[in-house]
Amino acid sequence: MTITILTSIISIFSVAQSQMTFAFADLSVLASRAQDNSSEKQIVIDRPLTLAEYVGNYFADAPVLTKVAWCESNFRHLTSDGSVLRGVRNKADIGIMQINELYHREKAKELGMDLDSLDGNLRYARYLYEKEGLQPWKASAACWKKTSADIAMTAVSG
Structure with missing residues (x-):
């Protein structure tokens, strides 16, 4: 049996x-x-994706936004204590795409996007890009206008 x-x-x-x-x-x-x-x-x-790979896949149709994410946050959405990353110069800039919550939180909420979540931050960045182009990230233009090779060298050396 x-x-x-x-x-x-x-x-x-x-x-x-x-x-x-x-x-x-x-x-x-x-x-x-x-x-x-x-x-x-x-x-x-x-295998699990790195955050850089995830962002690259998410913005495959608009690769400049991947560069923006690197320049704005070094592909970080959270800090070491688990809180949402905030800007160094402007604490109202939040998340991986450093979206200014004073100008955009209300609209993001209307659209059903949570700027504090990775998905909401990326989705709202796409919305902004489609509506305003790269204007919201002009402060970091000197960085994201560099070639990918220049950005990679900055990542390695800095």
Whole structure:
């Protein structure tokens, strides 16, 4: 009787494992079929993304905003104590994109975006960019106008 139960458990496990393999295979197929001109792509991720990679993927259609995030916050949204990052020069600038809450918190709230959350901060930055271009981040223009190689060298040396 013990052998029969053990054999049944092994059979169930084998079926579950093969279904999982198919599920992962399906994800790979979906990712490989993603069209370059499609506005939404499915990507298979085999490891956690860094915040820099996440922002780069989020702003893949507007890479200058990835540079802005680096220049404004060094790709940080939270401080070491877990609070939302605030600007050094202006404490009203918050989060990874350093959005000024005095000017933008109310509108963000109307749009259902929370500037204190990473997602809300990034979404509102996209909204601002589509509405005003890079104007809200003109104070850091000397940084984000540099080439990606210049920014990488600054990150390594500074």
